[in-house]
Amino acid sequence: MDLEKIANEIRGGRRVVALTGAGISSAAGIPTFRGKNGLWERIDPEKFSLGFFKEKPEEWWSIAKNLFSPFIVARPTRAHYALSELERLGHLEAVITQNIDGLHQLAGSRNVIELHGNVMKLKCILCGMEYNLNDYIDDLNDDRLPICKRCGRVLKTGAVLFGEEIPKREYLLSIYYASVSDVMLVIGTSLEVEPAATLPSYALRNGARIIYINRDVSGVKDKGFIIVEGDSEIILPEIVKNIRGD
Ligand code: APR
Numbered sequence: 133m134d135l136e137k138i139a140n141e142i143r144g145g146r147r148v149v150a151l152t153g154a155g156i157s158s159a160a161g162i163p164t165f166r167g168k169n170g171l172w173e174r175i176d177p178e179k180f181s182l183g184f185f186k187e188k189p190e191e192w193w194s195i196a197k198n199l200f201s202p203f204i205v206a207r208p209t210r211a212h213y214a215l216s217e218l219e220r221l222g223h224l225e226a227v228i229t230q231n232i233d234g235l236h237q238l239a240g241s242r243n244v245i246e247l248h249g250n251v252m253k254l255k256c257i258l259c260g261m262e263y264n265l266n267d268y269i270d271d272l273n274d275d276r277l278p279i280c281k282r283c284g285r286v287l288k289t290g291a292v293l294f295g296e297e298i299p300k301r302e303y304l305l306s307i308y309y310a311s312v313s314d315v316m317l318v319i320g321t322s323l324e325v326e327p328a329a330t331l332p333s334y335a336l337r338n339g340a341r342i343i344y345i346n347r348d349v350s351g352v353k354d355k356g357f358i359i360v361e362g363d364s365e366i367i368l369p370e371i372v373k374n375i376r377g378d
Contacts, residue, residue: 135367138360139374141341142223145315150215151331152229152236155320155346159365160206162233166322167348175199181294189277189286196289197272203232203251204265208239211319214368216240223375226309230321230328232291245305247298247328253290256280263287303327310334318357319345320364332357 142148154164165171175195178184185192216239218224226243227236232251236244254263261282268278268287278287292298306327310316316335323329332342336356344357345367352359360367 148315149309149313150227150317153321159209182296208235211364211368212239214372228306249292251291254287258285259283
């Protein structure tokens with residue numbers, strides 16, 4: 133389908149939501165998880181788990197701080213800015229993201245639901261205190277563990293780890309927005325991980341059109357999606373230009 137028609141679908145939508153994954157941040161230098169050079173090819177996902185963090189916090193943090201370094205320097209991509217512009221123009225109500233990089237908010241998106249948390253925060257699993265990762269960069273660079281200022285426990289990343297519950301509020305909000313949407317933009321995600329993978333079916337049940345934007349569309353041929361094969365860095369700015377009538 134050409135981008136003019138995609139732009140008309142979005143312009144005609146009353147409640148448009150976006151569901152994003154690692155692909156939208158790949159141009160920011162943040163590696164995707166699967167596929168060529170995927171993170172899980174290099175790091176055992178088992179080590180990115182709550183159990184491993186609790187058992188071996190030192191080893192966990194020595195792996196995590198290298199993993200997180202691209203996130204700390206990353207800046208929003210053209211695709212992130214395109215989605216925040218769509219929201220500003222009144223054509224996008226919410227961004228549901230699986231990403232933990234906070235780049236949607238940095239690009240100006242205001243209604244962002246972070247299903248998998250945010251790596252730029254740190255959390256104490258004992259007393260619940262939250263901190264900014266940036267306040268602990270020196271500790272991590274000097275191989276000191278980040279410690280809770282209130283109760284002294286080793287802090288956990290604000291990203292949701294394997295074996296950890298998805299935050300309830302974000303989970304319920306993501307289902308709400310998917311269920312009321314009449315257009316869902318599914319951008320840069322392999323739809324391999326729950327609960328995100330099921331969100332398009334909530335939208336379809338509401339009669340929504342699903343616009344699937346991905347470099348690799350081999351896995352979604354028969355799902356009733358409107359498929360747009362290509363780079364979100366090119367496709368999304370083009371769609372916004374169309375909608376703005378540039
Ligand atoms: N434009 C469009 N699509 C892209 C681009 C791009 N520039 N670059 C990569 N992609 C697509 C890939 O084809 C792939 O389908 O982005 C998708 C990335 O898939 P994954 O690496 O599986 O990332 P994601 O779907 O976000 O993973 C979901 O899995 O491991 C967990 O918590 C982790 O949030 C993550 C979740």
